Amino acid sequence: MTKGLFRRRNAVSLQPTRSMTTIAYGILLIGVLISLTPFFYILSTSLKETRSLFSYPPEWIPSTLFWGNYAKLLQETEFVRWTFNTLFVGVVVTALKLVLDAMAAYALAKLDFFGKRAMTGTLLLAVAVPVAALIIPLFFIVRSMGLINTWWALILPALANPLGIFMLRSFIVSLPDDLGHSARLDGASEWRVFTQIILPLIKPGLVVHAIYTFMLQYTSFLWPLVAIQTESRQVLTVGISGLKANFVVDWGLISAASLLATIPITLLFIFLQRFFLAQNLSGALKG
Amino acid sequence: MAGSAIEFRSVKKSYGTHDVVRTLDLSVTPGEFLVLLGPSGCGKSTILKMLAGIEEPSSGEIYVDGQLVNYALPRDRNVAMVFQNYALYPHMTVAENIAYPLKASGRRLSPGESRTKVEEAAELVRISDQLPKHPDALSGGQRQRVALARALVREPAVFLMDEPLSNLDAQLRDAMRHQLIELHRRIGKATIYVTHDQLEAMTMADRIIVLNQGIIQQIGSPRDIYHSPANLFVAEFIGHPKMKFVPGVSLGGNKVRIGSVVLTATSPTGAEGQALTVGLRPSDLRIEGSGENLIAGRVVSSEFTGADTYLTLASDAGEAELCVRSANANPPEPGAALSVSVAPQDVHIFDADGRRM
Amino acid sequence: MPGTSELIRARRRQSLRRNLTAYAFLAPALAMFVLFLAWPVVMLFIQSFQTGGVMGPAKFVGLANWRQIFSDDLVRQTIFNTLFYAAMAIPAVFIIAMVLALCLNAIRIGHTPIKTILYFPTLQPILIAALMFTFVLHQDFGILNILMRAITGEPVNFLGNASLAMPTIAMVEVWKGAGFWTMLFLAGIQGLPRDLFHAAELDGAGPLRRFFELTLPLLKPTFFFSVVFATIVNLQVFDSVFVLTDGGPANATATTAWYIYRSLFSFNEPGYGATLSFILVLVVLALTIVQSFWFREK
Numbered sequence: 001m002t003k004g005l006f007r008r009r010n011a012v013s014l015q016p017t018r019s020m021t022t023i024a025y026g027i028l029l030i031g032v033l034i035s036l037t038p039f040f041y042i043l044s045t046s047l048k049e050t051r052s053l054f055s056y057p058p059e060w061i062p063s064t065l066f067w068g069n070y071a072k073l074l075q076e077t078e079f080v081r082w083t084f085n086t087l088f089v090g091v092v093v094t095a096l097k098l099v100l101d102a103m104a105a106y107a108l109a110k111l112d113f114f115g116k117r118a119m120t121g122t123l124l125l126a127v128a129v130p131v132a133a134l135i136i137p138l139f140f141i142v143r144s145m146g147l148i149n150t151w152w153a154l155i156l157p158a159l160a161n162p163l164g165i166f167m168l169r170s171f172i173v174s175l176p177d178d179l180g181h182s183a184r185l186d187g188a189s190e191w192r193v194f195t196q197i198i199l200p201l202i203k204p205g206l207v208v209h210a211i212y213t214f215m216l217q218y219t220s221f222l223w224p225l226v227a228i229q230t231e232s233r234q235v236l237t238v239g240i241s242g243l244k245a246n247f248v249v250d251w252g253l254i255s256a257a258s259l260l261a262t263i264p265i266t267l268l269f270i271f272l273q274r275f276f277l278a279q280n281l282s283g284a285l286k287g
Numbered sequence: 288m289a290g291s292a293i294e295f296r297s298v299k300k301s302y303g304t305h306d307v308v309r310t311l312d313l314s315v316t317p318g319e320f321l322v323l324l325g326p327s328g329c330g331k332s333t334i335l336k337m338l339a340g341i342e343e344p345s346s347g348e349i350y351v352d353g354q355l356v357n358y359a360l361p362r363d364r365n366v367a368m369v370f371q372n373y374a375l376y377p378h379m380t381v382a383e384n385i386a387y388p389l390k391a392s393g394r395r396l397s398p399g400e401s402r403t404k405v406e407e408a409a410e411l412v413r414i415s416d417q418l419p420k421h422p423d424a425l426s427g428g429q430r431q432r433v434a435l436a437r438a439l440v441r442e443p444a445v446f447l448m449d450e451p452l453s454n455l456d457a458q459l460r461d462a463m464r465h466q467l468i469e470l471h472r473r474i475g476k477a478t479i480y481v482t483h484d485q486l487e488a489m490t491m492a493d494r495i496i497v498l499n500q501g502i503i504q505q506i507g508s509p510r511d512i513y514h515s516p517a518n519l520f521v522a523e524f525i526g527h528p529k530m531k532f533v534p535g536v537s538l539g540g541n542k543v544r545i546g547s548v549v550l551t552a553t554s555p556t557g558a559e560g561q562a563l564t565v566g567l568r569p570s571d572l573r574i575e576g577s578g579e580n581l582i583a584g585r586v587v588s589s590e591f592t593g594a595d596t597y598l599t600l601a602s603d604a605g606e607a608e609l610c611v612r613s614a615n616a617n618p619p620e621p622g623a624a625l626s627v628s629v630a631p632q633d634v635h636i637f638d639a640d641g642r643r644m
Numbered sequence: 645m646p647g648t649s650e651l652i653r654a655r656r657r658q659s660l661r662r663n664l665t666a667y668a669f670l671a672p673a674l675a676m677f678v679l680f681l682a683w684p685v686v687m688l689f690i691q692s693f694q695t696g697g698v699m700g701p702a703k704f705v706g707l708a709n710w711r712q713i714f715s716d717d718l719v720r721q722t723i724f725n726t727l728f729y730a731a732m733a734i735p736a737v738f739i740i741a742m743v744l745a746l747c748l749n750a751i752r753i754g755h756t757p758i759k760t761i762l763y764f765p766t767l768q769p770i771l772i773a774a775l776m777f778t779f780v781l782h783q784d785f786g787i788l789n790i791l792m793r794a795i796t797g798e799p800v801n802f803l804g805n806a807s808l809a810m811p812t813i814a815m816v817e818v819w820k821g822a823g824f825w826t827m828l829f830l831a832g833i834q835g836l837p838r839d840l841f842h843a844a845e846l847d848g849a850g851p852l853r854r855f856f857e858l859t860l861p862l863l864k865p866t867f868f869f870s871v872v873f874a875t876i877v878n879l880q881v882f883d884s885v886f887v888l889t890d891g892g893p894a895n896a897t898a899t900t901a902w903y904i905y906r907s908l909f910s911f912n913e914p915g916y917g918a919t920l921s922f923i924l925v926l927v928v929l930a931l932t933i934v935q936s937f938w939f940r941e942k
Contacts, residue, residue, distance in 0.1 A: 176372065176374065178370045178371075178372060178374035179374050179376065181336075181339070181341045181361070181368075181370070181374065182368070182370060182374035182376075182437075183376070183387070183391060184340070184341075184360070184361040184362060185339055185340075185361045185362065185364075185366065185367060185368050186362070186387050186388035186391045186392070186437070186441070187362040187388055187391040187392030187393070187394075187441075188362070188387075188391035188392075189362075189391075192391055196387075196391070197376060200378040201377065201378055
């Protein structure tokens with residue numbers, strides 16, 4: 001208890017004056033309001049009929065709750081499919097990328113091999129390649145593999161970016177070399193050292209990696225837009241953007257979809273908050 | 288090769304142009320407790336790591352039990368190592384740590400057998416009551432024991448210990464030293480022990496190898512090394528307080544002149560007129576001795592260390608100051624005149640290259 | 645007694661085993677990297693000398709794409725728009741995030757709920773954030789325009805006005821990104837050595853001086869990562885443009901990534917799009933390298 005208090009006190013600025021604290025709270029309040037208002041507004045919108053949107057002055061809190069937007073979203077669109085697709089692809093990408101990146105990170109951090117420096121440099125440089133610039137060749141590559149409109153089209157290219165390798169590498173590098181040496185002397189194969197010694201010791205890193213991978217996948221838009229052209233195979237972001245394509249835009253429907261789309265990632269955030277807020281990402285590029 | 292537990296043949300290790308170990312020839316007999324002693328950076332840990340398979344020698348051959356192991360995997364070398372920082376697996380309990388060599392080597396042991404072995408090893412190092420704990424709940428000394436138990440459980444041909452006591456406080460270090468000697472006597476396996484602490488080396492070793500800058504300075508029993516240091520480096524490195532060195536000139540036979548004093552040594556001093564270095568240990572100088580090898584001087588300062596007082600002496604043995612140990616409860620005060628004598632076998636003579644004559 | 649040749653063979657076997665082990669660990673990730681990142685970059689270069697390919701085989705056209713691209717007004721416009729966007733969004737989000745981080749660092753109660761709420765927008769896909777912004781910006785029912793009407797009596801057509809559209813899209817990024825950078829900067833600030841600040845305070849340095857002479861210089865590693873990362877991400881701006889303006893009005897929000905997408909799906913000119921993509925890759929890589937050197941030297 002005292003320890004926690006002590007830490008908290010250490011974390012704050014040096015003796016902030018009362019007026020400084022008041023200003024700080026004021027600014028943060030504005031920040032909080034600006035962050036939240038759009039969420040509340042689409043919540044309110046999603047519970048109104050679209051045509052009542054255009055009345056002025058607006059009805060901030062709808063007097064009668066209109067569930068029609070949600071009903072239409074769930075019944076007349078493929079929203080549920082999109083959600084499932086997004087979560088499914090997200091989980092598969094996260095799991096695969098975790099395994100691939102951890103293995104590669106272990107080799108880069110603790111093993112000695114021919115071409116290590118050159119490879120590390122190349123991969124580090126590749127982190128900077130803008131993915132948006134690769135959609136044209138990726139489209140042709142994935143098409144030639146016959147994977148357009150499949151989940152593989154979303155999964156495989158997502159495994160290519162090496163940023164996650166460097167993030168995990170920074171965790172593994174910080175482990176003492178002697179742990180591995182000791183395990184090898186104890187008879188462990190390299191695979192055992194990796195799975196039984198290294199992996200259990202970088203669990204926080206693995207969780208952060210998984211969260212970022214999943215979040216990146218959940219929020220991706222451009223590549224699914226290119227790679228998937230069947231509505232039922234589409235992911236949430238692209239599916240919802242398609243709702244806007246009608247001649248008369250159904251704003252109520254869009255607000256309901258947008259609001260529901262925020263729920264899975266927000267839930268994940270609330271459960272894993274301490275990992276989200278511990279920004280270990282920046283350590284990745286320092287090595 | 289037959290008969291030695293470990294053999295190094297012309298082993299070299301260099302990083303780029305920097306030589307860490309230069310042409311090491313060495314053999315360790317079964318059951319021997321061998322200490323590699325030297326200052327940090329002398330290459331002693333590198334020798335251990337080459338033996339363990341953590342580092343690869345640049346050239347030369349290493350044998351364990353007659354098997355060439357230069358390029359063998361660590362696990363195929365039949366050696367166990369205790370690391371300076373213990374290298375305990377933080378996510379495993381003490382019992383799991385000790386059992387890990389049994390598990391990792393893929394040996395098919397029944398859970399009962401494995402548990403028996405772990406308990407035996409824990410019993411040997413007296414940590415049986417700590418088995419369910421995690422390493423971070425243990426004291427430094429307990430972690431040390433766990434590391435030992437983990438090495439013991441493998442029943443290797445050779446034990447390697449890399450400064451295992453350096454992270455313990457002085458009291459614990461003394462206790463662990465005795466336990467290690469006791470343990471070695473019971474197990475009877477060849478042990479190579481790396482340290483920079485001469486006390487550990489002197490008390491534990493069957494043989495000591497003194498290393499400096501990747502070169503063996505001297506191999507010998509603790510007594511040999513103390514009484515007949517092979518060169519200036521060993522002479523200065525071994526013994527506390529340090530041996531004092533005084534420049535001298537050979538008078539032929541086994542006589543040497545330092546300042547205005549003529550000393551007789553047991554070793555020959557070479558051709559007359561040759562420049563020499565004479566080494567005298569503080570503990571070898573006798574206060575108010577008489578007759579031969581008498582040095583007259585005056586106390587400059589004194590240092591009280593408890594049982595003994597060390598007196599710094601300006602003497603007629605030249606510019607350099609000498610140091611003498613006094614066990615007297617009332618040693619002479621600074622300014623007092625003091626004569627000391629030294630037995631001929633305690634006059635250490637080194638030639639211009641620093642080698643013992 | 646082994647001969648020298650046996651020793652050499654043993655050493656080779658050992659070295660081979662060591663390399664094979666390491667490459668076995670690297671292989672799966674490397675395969676994905678080569679197939680879906682390295683090879684596409686090479687393909688960009690090849691495709692920049694081609695035309696067609698979406699239907700039927702691609703044709704070699706020599707330097708035609710390259711010649712055309714340097715005289716294409718729309719390309720020039722997209723590059724300008726993209727840089728304009730990044731030049732607005734990055735400093736704006738950094739300054740706001742730094743202010744929020746300093747405020748969070750200055751308060752004692754309520755950290756966690758405020759941090760949590762500030763992070764909500766960051767969690768959302770940019771696409772969803774952009775869609776949410778239509779409800780902020782819409783001329784009839786956008787919350788900002790309801791406010792405008794109450795104040796000035798006139799709604800503002802944020803997205804329909806050529807000079808307002810790009811700043812408005814930058815605003816989406818600021819709204820969404822502020823939480824992310826706030827947490828990053830806050831972590832940086834809280835990781836700074838406290839003693840230095842106490843010493844500076846004892847020396848009589850006020851809060852402003854402490855900020856400019858200690859906090860900012862000491863946060864250099866954080867800024868390095870932030871600037872590089874933000875540049876890479878923001879030069880690819882696409883989602884919000886696609887859903888809010890589709891490049892309009894009058895190409896005022898046509899960004900490079902948007903043009904690359906359109907060249908594949910609307911204009912059916914993948915070769916031309918590849919040329920522009922290749923330029924984008926080079927520009928981002930060059931910027932990243934320049935930034936690395938710049939930060940290393942300072």
